[in-house]
Amino acid sequence: MSDKNLLILGIDLGGTKILTSVINPEGEMLSRDHSVTPAAEGPDGVIQAILSSAARAFQGASVAMDSVSAIGVGAPGLADTEAGLLYTSPNLPGWKDVPLRDIIQEKLKKKAFLINDGNAAALGEYYFGAAKGVSHFIYVTISTGIGGGIVVDGKVLNGFKGMAGEIGHMTIADEGPPCHCGNRGCWEALASGTALAKAARKRIETGADTTILSFAEGKIDKVTAQTVQSAAEKGDPIANQLILKVAYYFGVGVANLINIFNPELIVIGGGLSNMGERLFKPAHKVVEERAFNRAYRTVRFVKAALGRNSGVLGAAAFALDEMKRALGEPE
Numbered sequence: 001m002s003d004k005n006l007l008i009l010g011i012d013l014g015g016t017k018i019l020t021s022v023i024n025p026e027g028e029m030l031s032r033d034h035s036v037t038p039a040a041e042g043p044d045g046v047i048q049a050i051l052s053s054a055a056r057a058f059q060g061a062s063v064a065m066d067s068v069s070a071i072g073v074g075a076p077g078l079a080d081t082e083a084g085l086l087y088t089s090p091n092l093p094g095w096k097d098v099p100l101r102d103i104i105q106e107k108l109k110k111k112a113f114l115i116n117d118g119n120a121a122a123l124g125e126y127y128f129g130a131a132k133g134v135s136h137f138i139y140v141t142i143s144t145g146i147g148g149g150i151v152v153d154g155k156v157l158n159g160f161k162g163m164a165g166e167i168g169h170m171t172i173a174d175e176g177p178p179c180h181c182g183n184r185g186c187w188e189a190l191a192s193g194t195a196l197a198k199a200a201r202k203r204i205e206t207g208a209d210t211t212i213l214s215f216a217e218g219k220i221d222k223v224t225a226q227t228v229q230s231a232a233e234k235g236d237p238i239a240n241q242l243i244l245k246v247a248y249y250f251g252v253g254v255a256n257l258i259n260i261f262n263p264e265l266i267v268i269g270g271g272l273s274n275m276g277e278r279l280f281k282p283a284h285k286v287v288e289e290r291a292f293n294r295a296y297r298t299v300r301f302v303k304a305a306l307g308r309n310s311g312v313l314g315a316a317a318f319a320l321d322e323m324k325r326a327l328g329e330p331e
């Protein structure tokens with residue numbers, strides 16, 4: 001990625017926020033527009049918000065819309081990369097088989113590419129972040145849910161129709177708690193921040209002797225992963241137990257990924273990764289017990305480097321990649 005004249009518009013569409021940026025091939029963000037996703041307004045309202053955000057991003061970078069070469073769109077949910085469709089999204093009510101890529105392409109009159117947000121974030125870390133130069137790695141983000149992307153041989157694994165990499169929805173416990181995807185016992189239903197908060201509320205409701213509530217203004221609906229963490233830091237045994245359980249399930253999922261993909265690196269991002277050793281030390285123990293010894297001994301774990309910019313940078317990198325591939329192909 002060296003042509004300095006190539007500019008890309010990156011769009012990271014999330015369930016709550018839209019991040020839009022004009023990005024150069026070195027991964028520099030010449031502008032950054034952050035706005036709220038009007039999810040309740042359905043596809044029309046959200047697409048309008050994307051277009052307004054794009055206009056502000058161009059303005060912020062002091063470039064004309066004409067000066068970008070392509071647009072990369074990262075979107076949450078099941079996205080068909082090849083057809084440019086967003087099938088469904090748990091975070092965007094009313095979206096069903098929306099031809100998002102073509103709509104953006106038509107409105108902004110530039111070639112556009114669509115990719116799932118987790119896969120985009122993995123690509124962001126690959127080109128510009130913690131996984132630079134590593135051709136086999138897995139990006140895992142652990143926050144309200146668990147998402148990620150898998151890079152094999154230097155290419156993000158999109159699968160047959162772009163739906164690969166939904167690591168948060170691998171079944172970890174067949175009789176586990178229900179997941180919003182409709183299945184039960186998914187990794188994110190057991191090891192995410194939401195799962196931790198839910199488990200804590202359940203323990204409180206069943207009369208457990210814990211101080212967690214005192215970190216949540218005494219209100220059960222204010223119990224979050226953060227409040228459980230605060231209680232654990234003050235030595236609350238129940239809070240510690242709850243985190244150990246999440247760490248256990250997190251480790252089981254990571255061990256599965258290691259045995260399937262034999263990655264060189266696992267990049268971990270998302271709010272819950274700030275828990276640090278309290279979460280990762282016990283999780284590592286489980287990974288060590290369950291993953292193939294040789295694969296475990298050679299994998300490295302690092303923190304994600306790009307924070308919230310991984311998705312928008314990765315969407316842009318994906319567009320750039322696809323453009324170059326198209327240009328390199330004989331007609």
Ligand SMILES: [Zn+2]
Pocket residue numbers: 168169179180181182183184186
């Ligand atoms: Zn699920």
